[in-house]
Amino acid sequence: MSRKFARTLLLLAPGAILIGFLFLFPLFGILKLSLFNPGFTTESFEKLATSAVAMLVMERTFVLALTVTALCVVTGYPIAYYLATSSPRWRTILVYLILLPFWTSILIRTYTWMVVLGREGLVNSVLQWTGLTDAPVQLLFTGLAVHLAMVQILMPIVIITCYSTMIEIDEGLIRAARTLGATPAQAFAKVFLPLSMPGVATGAAMCFILSLGFYITPALLGGRRNVMLSNLIDFEVHQTLNWSFASVLALVLLAATLVSLGLFRLVAPRRRDQG
Amino acid sequence: MTSMTLTRRTVAAAAFAAGFVALSAQAQTTIVINGSGGSLAQIITRIYEEPFTKETGIKVRSTAPVSLPKMKAMVESGNVEWDLTELGGDDIIQARKNGWLTPIDWNIVDPDKKLDPQWRMADGMVTATFSTVIAYRTDKFPEGKGPKNWADFWDVKQFPGPRSLQNSPVGNLEFALLADGVPKDKLYPIDVDRAFKKLDQLKPHVPVWWTTGAQHVQLLVDGEVVMTSVWNGRISPLRKEGKPVAISWGGGALQLSYWGIPKGAKHPTEAMRYMKGRLDPVKGMEFVSLVPYPGFIPGLIERLDPAVAQDLPTLPANVEAQFEFDAGWWAERRAALTERWNAWLLQ
Numbered sequence: 001m002s003r004k005f006a007r008t009l010l011l012l013a014p015g016a017i018l019i020g021f022l023f024l025f026p027l028f029g030i031l032k033l034s035l036f037n038p039g040f041t042t043e044s045f046e047k048l049a050t051s052a053v054a055m056l057v058m059e060r061t062f063v064l065a066l067t068v069t070a071l072c073v074v075t076g077y078p079i080a081y082y083l084a085t086s087s088p089r090w091r092t093i094l095v096y097l098i099l100l101p102f103w104t105s106i107l108i109r110t111y112t113w114m115v116v117l118g119r120e121g122l123v124n125s126v127l128q129w130t131g132l133t134d135a136p137v138q139l140l141f142t143g144l145a146v147h148l149a150m151v152q153i154l155m156p157i158v159i160i161t162c163y164s165t166m167i168e169i170d171e172g173l174i175r176a177a178r179t180l181g182a183t184p185a186q187a188f189a190k191v192f193l194p195l196s197m198p199g200v201a202t203g204a205a206m207c208f209i210l211s212l213g214f215y216i217t218p219a220l221l222g223g224r225r226n227v228m229l230s231n232l233i234d235f236e237v238h239q240t241l242n243w244s245f246a247s248v249l250a251l252v253l254l255a256a257t258l259v260s261l262g263l264f265r266l267v268a269p270r271r272r273d274q275g
Numbered sequence: 276m277t278s279m280t281l282t283r284r285t286v287a288a289a290a291f292a293a294g295f296v297a298l299s300a301q302a303q304t305t306i307v308i309n310g311s312g313g314s315l316a317q318i319i320t321r322i323y324e325e326p327f328t329k330e331t332g333i334k335v336r337s338t339a340p341v342s343l344p345k346m347k348a349m350v351e352s353g354n355v356e357w358d359l360t361e362l363g364g365d366d367i368i369q370a371r372k373n374g375w376l377t378p379i380d381w382n383i384v385d386p387d388k389k390l391d392p393q394w395r396m397a398d399g400m401v402t403a404t405f406s407t408v409i410a411y412r413t414d415k416f417p418e419g420k421g422p423k424n425w426a427d428f429w430d431v432k433q434f435p436g437p438r439s440l441q442n443s444p445v446g447n448l449e450f451a452l453l454a455d456g457v458p459k460d461k462l463y464p465i466d467v468d469r470a471f472k473k474l475d476q477l478k479p480h481v482p483v484w485w486t487t488g489a490q491h492v493q494l495l496v497d498g499e500v501v502m503t504s505v506w507n508g509r510i511s512p513l514r515k516e517g518k519p520v521a522i523s524w525g526g527g528a529l530q531l532s533y534w535g536i537p538k539g540a541k542h543p544t545e546a547m548r549y550m551k552g553r554l555d556p557v558k559g560m561e562f563v564s565l566v567p568y569p570g571f572i573p574g575l576i577e578r579l580d581p582a583v584a585q586d587l588p589t590l591p592a593n594v595e596a597q598f599e600f601d602a603g604w605w606a607e608r609r610a611a612l613t614e615r616w617n618a619w620l621l622q
Contacts, residue, residue, distance in 0.1 A: 053618045224621065
């Protein structure tokens with residue numbers, strides 16, 4: 001083999017071995033658990049097909065992930081656009097403001113939402129003080145709370161990915177469109193928007209995949225209906241001891257992630273090198 | 276040759292010192308005791324574990340929470356972390372059935388045979404009684420007019436406000452039947468369909484279903500709910516702090532809590548010595564005044580201050596108001612009913 005190939009192999013080896021042991025090896029363990037209980041059996045997969053609870057939970061997980069992703073993109077895109085088109089000094093400050101909560105622990109942020117949305121919490125206190133309501137509104141332990149928190153937690157990802165694509169868009173193209181007679185709205189819709197799509201696709205894909213696996217936020221902020229796939233896996237592992245079924249559910253989650261990644265690769269065109 | 280003799284002596288001294296260190300390191304055993312954690316664990320550490328370490332030199336590390344699945348995993352994998360663990364009523368039945376427990380040498384734990392034979396088992400010891408009862412906010416209801424029993428708990432007109440119950444059918448089915456008017460001696464075998472129907476009535480008024488001992492009291496203190504089912508001992512520390520909470524014994528479930536030593540535990544003998552320490556009535560008195568989970572420590576009830584005895588599930592007046600939880604009935608059916616419960620809760 002060529003020296004270059006050998007050297008590449010050598011450089012990749014430590015990382016590959018680490019991934020092999022820490023990821024692939026346990027993954028095979030889960031695969032084994034799903035099919036051997038302890039002898040070879042497909043009963044856990046059969047259970048997946050017949051379990052109403054599992055079906056309902058999977059459906060709700062996907063719907064939640066889709067809704068949260070849509071909300072993040074719709075609210076994050078304008079923010080990213082504003083960021084990309086503002087002055088460099090202002091831009092730095094804004095980026096830090098967006099990243100600061102992002103760097104805060106997810107657990108802290110989730111707990112803070114409990115304080116904000118609780119019956120004796122911030123929102124309810126303000127509502128009652130201004131006289132808009134005269135009794136506490138049930139905000140915590142609802143789907144609303146889960147959506148709010150998940151969007152707040154995931155939005156920075158969408159903003160930053162959209163932003164990084166947007167600043168690479170050549171302003172000259174917009175100017176060219178304007179000189180050719182396009183209104184600002186047309187220039188945006190026909191030139192800027194399509195060029196920013198790769199960033200949006202990346203952000204949406206990341207947001208969706210992360211939402212699928214969310215565990216703490218639905219567990220702490222959600223009501224009885226907001227049980228996600230990860231919560232169900234936790235339940236099967238800790239309460240019913242059905243590790244075989246838990247493994248099947250985990251494989252479903254993994255498959256969903258891989259499929260989402262695959263779809264994303266299909267939809268988002270590879271960025272061709274510019275000039 | 277002086278230098279060589281010195282060297283040999285130094286080496287010998289070093290070897291002796293190393294051996295001594297190794298020996299004393301061995302004497303520093305640590306036993307791991309698993310329990311329910313939280314404020315309860317802190318009190319146990321202060322009253323029992325620290326004196327035990329002072330007396331015997333054996334260190335104690337406490338862990339939480341109580342989890343039968345975890346014990347199963349430990350025993351089956353051969354990597355047993357716990358030397359002693361708390362277990363619930365149906366937990367110990369399952370553990371015994373599957374052979375996950377080490378037999379107890381009662382000559383170490385209770386050589387003077389002070390403990391009543393009904394609390395001594397081949398592989399477990401009854402350590403405490405506790406009750407699942409109603410707890411409520413005293414400031415949300417007029418003086419003395421809090422919910423007194425499960426019928427009140429279900430009555431959202433007279434006692435308005437959100438409630439919480441455990442996210443588990445265990446206990447809740449009994450409470451529903453009691454609320455529906457079933458007399459307590461006719462609770463078992465449980466009419467499951469009737470219980471679920473009754474629970475349907477309450478479902479819209481329960482925003483959150485608690486899962487841990489710390490959670491249900493937190494919900495009450497935060498004002499997220501005005502009443503909830505609780506484990507009786509968690510309320511006493513709060514009352515001492517002056518929080519506006521109280522419990523009602525009416526319809527409470529009187530339950531037993533056990534100890535078992537997992538099979539393959541690393542220090543079973545030291546664990547049994549600790550168990551013996553827990554039978555001390557003097558420490559027991561101090562413990563019970565802080566946390567009303569009385570064990571069946573011989574000579575305890577007689578020594579207690581009546582004000583303390585009032586809070587105990589085993590006080591005769593309190594026993595009258597409660598029902599005896601049947602762990603045996605649940606041991607067989609828990610898995611299937613939990614599945615039904617989950618499906619029901621998700622709708």
